[in-house]
């Protein structure tokens with residue numbers, strides 16, 4: 001059986017929801033407390049046994065490459081100052097190799113994945129999006145890999161969202177359910193409000209078989225004039241089973257402003273170094289606000 005060794009992290013989007021912050025800085029580099037979002041994603045991939053990662057980057061994304069590179073000057077400086085704990089934090093992991101490819105134009109998530117096709121070759125692979133951080137006892141991607149090992153089929157990570165949110169996601173039309181795993185009739189990208197076939201939304205973690213590239217090769221545009229990964233998955237499901245798996249774990253939506261702020265506050269509260277003080281600050285702010293009212 002083929003092992004899932006490779007992962008794609010698409011990071012070439014424009015990040016318009018965070019403009020102007022993302023005019024010159026990739027949204028994947030926005031920090032949650034003291035760590036860029038993309039580092040949480042890379043850590044999950046490593047903890048799930050991934051050996052090679054390809055990050056799809058675009059214009060203005062050099063900071064991502066620099067972040068995962070060795071910075072000799074900084075390392076020497078930290079050694080001189082005997083800041084060994086920080087040194088550990090800034091050293092790139094030796095457990096994984098990170099590669100880069102450029103998507104020349106942001107034509108959509110499906111196109112970003114297609115850009116990495118030569119790196120993937122003819123083996124099943126993972127895709128992780130930086131818009132979602134998942135905290136789980138067993139890493140989210142590892143849960144999906146275990147499902148792949150059982151089914152030898154593509155597996156898409158899903159979670160329940162409310163009726164008012166389905167129009168923001170790729171949504172599955174479930175057929176049968178076995179434990180947390182679903183067989184699927186179809187996949188719809190951002191259904192209009194009130195038309196979603198279920199509340200099970202695709203949450204940025206995928207295991208895909210290489211046959212997906214047959215459909216991405218067609219470069220068909222869908223919702224929003226973009227080449228959608230969800231549409232290619234829908235087509236893949238017509239020639240081979242694609243399962244959805246409702247993974248265990250708490251998912252943090254860091255792709256929009258409110259979700260990002262919520263995640264930052266929650267992670268700051270949980271942070272050993274600053275958590276207690278953050279709580280005091282929040283209490284102060286809230287009591288000031290209630291006095292204002």
Ligand code: UTP
Nearest residue numbers: 010011012013014015016017106107108109112
């Ligand atoms: P999003 O639609 O959430 O990212 O795509 P975006 O386009 O950067 O953000 P907004 O909506 O303008 O604020 C999900 C993921 O797919 C990547 C993004 O970088 C993000 O990680 N993506 C999207 C690409 O790599 N290329 C694309 O053409 C589109």
